[in-house]
Amino acid sequence: MDLVEELRNRGLKVTPQRMAVLRVLSEGGHYTGEQIYETLKKTEPGISLSTVYNALETLREARLINSFEARGATWYEFRKEPHANVICVDSDEILDVDVDLSNLTSSINSKGIKVKGVNLVVYGECGKSGESFHQ
Amino acid sequence: MDLVEELRNRGLKVTPQRMAVLRVLSEGGHYTGEQIYETLKKTEPGISLSTVYNALETLREARLINSFEARGATWYEFRKEPHANVICVDSDEILDVDVDLSNLTSSINSKGIKVKGVNLVVYGECGKSGESFHQ
DNA sequence: AGGGGTTCCTGGAAAAGTTTTAAATTGTTG
């Protein structure tokens, strides 16, 4: 099922702005709302920051993208398997690291909590240094 | 080693404001900076919000308390073993759930990343409903 | 295909909520 279909199936309209946000995130990496807005301003003249935030929230509810909070901001990424978001304290990068979270989820489920989402943020030294914009 | 000693050992001054913040957190639960400020205003007349934030950052760096981000705010808790912070989507409570994170940490360490901190935020239904202030 | 109508979405400005900063004052430690 492609992204357009997934939006329609949920009664959501397929707008150019939503597709533009998806296009940015589908290339991989981690972005704040502001970063997506700055990226899209170049190709989507007139798009507004509130539209970006509206689209992000809608796409997140539709589970087409994920979000997590770190460093005082909300970060968005294209949907993918549960994983660790590793924040490199030396390089400011955010890396995806595949880890198995199924044991953890079932352990919490067994305590009477129905797990709806898991956000794992790890702070660590990854040996690199310097800044990188595309996170 | 008590808290006063731990502050002194790190070259930090023991101020009434820092001790007041520790007193709130040591009773357990999860608080935002604003909630701690509101709590302390009753017993520490004249304390300011920025002092609370300064103290929280200092205490966090000294590893006497933990913090994690969720729901658009930073939440603080007294230091304890790594665990899952479960946000109940039905009751707005935040619960501590003990889970073993050692496998996860060593798995990430083995990929060349030196783990400095783990923040595990889980969203789930815990069957309760209604609001609770002390989280 | 094309048009009409309904519903939902967008854009711009402003507000809200959280956290940080600046500069002067006060407090803690040796």
Next chain:
DNA sequence: CAACAATTTAAAACTTTTCCAGGAACCCCT
């Protein structure tokens, strides 16, 4: 008591949400 760190107050910064009028997407119909 001197040296230096921490607190206070106010304002600003930063991210995100809200409001609503105008516009666009979708559905149905021909």
